[in-house]
Amino acid sequence: xxxxxxxxxxxxxxxxxxxxxxxxxxxxxxxxxxxxxxxxxxxxxxxxxxxxxxxxxxxxxxxxxxxxxxxxxxxxxxxxxxxxxxxxxxxxxxxxxxxxxxxxxxxxxxxxxxxxxxxxxxxxxxxxxxxxxxxxxxxxxxxxxxxxxxxxxxxxxxxxxxxxxxxxxxxxxxxxxxxxxxxxxxxxxxxxxxxxxxxxxxxxxxxxxxxxxxxxxxxxxxxxxxxxxxxxxxxxxxxxxxxxxxxxxxxxxxxxxxxxxxxxxxxxxxxxxxxxxxxxxxxxxxxxxxxxxxxxxxxxxxxxxxxxxxxxxxxxxxxxxxxxxxxxxxxxxxxxxxxxxxxxxxxxxxxxxxxxxxxxxxxxxxxxxxxxxxxxxxxxxxxxxxxxxx
Numbered sequence: 461x462x463x464x465x466x467x468x469x470x471x472x473x474x475x476x477x478x479x480x481x482x483x484x485x486x487x488x489x490x491x492x493x494x495x496x497x498x499x500x501x502x503x504x505x506x507x508x509x510x511x512x513x514x515x516x517x518x519x520x521x522x523x524x525x526x527x528x529x530x531x532x533x534x535x536x537x538x539x540x541x542x543x544x545x546x547x548x549x550x551x552x553x554x555x556x557x558x559x560x561x562x563x564x565x566x567x568x569x570x571x572x573x574x575x576x577x578x579x580x581x582x583x584x585x586x587x588x589x590x591x592x593x594x595x596x597x598x599x600x601x602x603x604x605x606x607x608x609x610x611x612x613x614x615x616x617x618x619x620x621x622x623x624x625x626x627x628x629x630x631x632x633x634x635x636x637x638x639x640x641x642x643x644x645x646x647x648x649x650x651x652x653x654x655x656x657x658x659x660x661x662x663x664x665x666x667x668x669x670x671x672x673x674x675x676x677x678x679x680x681x682x683x684x685x686x687x688x689x690x691x692x693x694x695x696x697x698x699x700x701x702x703x704x705x706x707x708x709x710x711x712x713x714x715x716x717x718x719x720x721x722x723x724x725x726x727x728x729x730x731x732x733x734x735x736x737x738x739x740x741x742x743x744x745x746x747x748x749x750x751x752x753x754x755x756x757x758x759x760x761x762x763x764x765x766x767x768x769x770x771x772x773x774x775x776x777x778x779x780x781x782x783x784x785x786x787x788x789x790x791x792x793x794x795x796x797x798x799x800x801x802x803x804x805x806x807x808x809x810x811x812x813x814x815x816x817x818x819x820x821x822x823x824x825x826x827x828x829x830x831x832x833x834x835x836x837x838x839x840x841x842x843x844x845x846x847x848x849x850x
Contacts, residue, residue, distance in 0.1 A: 495832035496819035498782055499765055501809050506761035506799065510753050511703070512732070514672030518665060518745045519735075522636045523658035524549060526651040527629040528557065539642045543634045543662060550632035550659060552651065557630055561623040568616035575609035582606045638664035639741070663745060668738040670702065670714065672751045673729040679719070700734040702743075703750040712737045716753060762809050763802040768817035769793065779809070780816040782829055788816070790825040 530552040537549050581602045589599040634640070641661045645651065651659070702710035714736035723730055734751060736743065743749075764779065772778050777793040793808035809815065814831070816823065823829045 493786075494819060494822040494827070494829045496782065496816045496823060496829050497832055498814040499768055499817045501762055501764070501811055501813040501815065503760040503762055503811050505757060505759045506763070506804070508755045508758050508761075508797075508804075510674070510678065510755050510797075512672040512674050512751050512753060514670050514732075514734075514749055514751050516743045516745055516747045516749060517669040517671055518638075518663035519667050519669060520636050520638065520664040522634075522638075522662045524632065524635065524660050524662065525655060525658055526550075526552060526632060527653055528552060528626050529652040530554075530556070530630065530650070532645055532647050532649045532651060534647055535643055535645075537640055537643075537660075539640065539660075541640060543637065543640050545634055545637045547634045548631050549634055549640070550645075552630040552632065554627055554630040557623070557627040561620070561627045564616065564620040564623040568613065568620050571609065571612040571616040575606070575613050578602070578606035578609040632659065634662050636662055636664055638662045665741050665744070666738040667735050668743050668745070669717075670700070670734045670736055670743075670749060670751055672732050672734065672753070673724075673727070674719075674732055674753075676723045676728050676730055679730055699754045700736075701752045702736065703752065705748050710736070710742070710749075712739075714751075762805040762811075763799055764793075764805050764809065764815050765817050766798070766801055766803055768815045768820075769795065769803050770820070777803070777808075780820060780823065780825070781809075782814045782816055782831070786828050786830060788823045788825050788827050788829050 532550055533553050534551040535549070536551065537543055537547070543549070582599075585594050585599040585602045588594040589596055639662070641663070643660050644657060645659050700714040700716055702712075702714070704710055714734045717733045717735050720731040720733075732751075732753070734753075769777050769779050772792075777795045779791050779793055781789045781791050783789050791808045791813075793803075794806040796804040796806050798804070816829070819829075819832070
């Protein structure tokens with residue numbers, strides 16, 4: 461009998477434990493409202509920038525070619541050095557050009573001597589023809605001979621100038637100031653006037669150009685915003701800063717010079733050119749850079765922390781807003797570029813809206829929420845703890 465009674469007692473205990481509890485726990489209150497952190501929208505003035513890819517280009521480039529032919533006798537520069545305009549770079553054998561110069565100089569002296577003999581003869585014949593001491597024909601011949609002698613002098617002077625110029629061209633000089641590249645010829649090489657291959661190249665690197673590309677669609681959008689007044693031009697020329705290939709920012713600030721007058725039909729891009737000072741030659745031609753161009757100033761820009769913006773199933777940017785009734789609303793946003801850790805919002809929000817940036821997982825559209833109280837500072841918490849202990 462004892463085992464049967466024990467089994468019945470155990471079954472009764474188990475049955476009592478499985479009964480549902482219908483009474484509410486004493487002291488239980490209503491469901492708590494989710495506490496969230498919000499960002500209050502406050503429009504402010506913001507310089508709108510556009511980051512564009514580009515490459516550096518030398519301010520001036522001069523390919524050095526010989527203007528007379530001959531053998532190169534000397535190279536008078538260090539490759540990769542900075543040279544001044546007019547500095548001698550090469551010496552071409554001047555022997556034949558020196559001889560031509562001397563010959564032209566002698567021809568000019570001869571022409572001048574002939575002119576000296578012909579000019580007084582005209583004066584004498586002029587007096588004689590008046591008294592019929594010489595014939596009129598002789599006088600005319602004397603005048604013609606004097607004019608021919610004068611023309612011979614001018615021709616000889618021009619030939620001498622040509623010979624002098626050719627002689628000077630044997631001294632190949634730098635056409636501009638800048639950094640010189642490697643030499644393509646060595647002493648002993650035979651060069652010709654106006655040859656296809658350059659002897660070397662000189663590039664002016666300070667200042668330096670940066671050519672960047674911008675889509676024609678973006679350019680038209682910015683133009684419309686400037687015309688409508690939503691963007692305002694800040695001063696005259698747009699300012700430009702550079703981001704180098706390693707991510708660092710170039711110390712010098714540049715200015716936008718011009719936009720190309722045509723659109724590349726293959727890419728739909730427009731080329732913009734900016735000018736940058738380059739005193740230390742940190743920028744070299746051909747470097748890849750990213751230019752940050754100031755497009756204008758938005759005086760009513762709305763910025764929202766990135767953690768407060770999500771994407772819905774359609775890929776649209778959305779944000780949860782806590783309205784004045786303490787309810788959560790979902791807004792669809794039109795966003796622009798990022799500014800640091802914030803989104804630039806074009807539409808969907810207005811001044812005073814409270815965007816939820818923390819506690820998004822606790823709420824949903826239509827649900828009530830409240831702004832979380834700011835945590836007390838460390839000194840205030842210490843004082844409150846001390847008062848509780850007393």
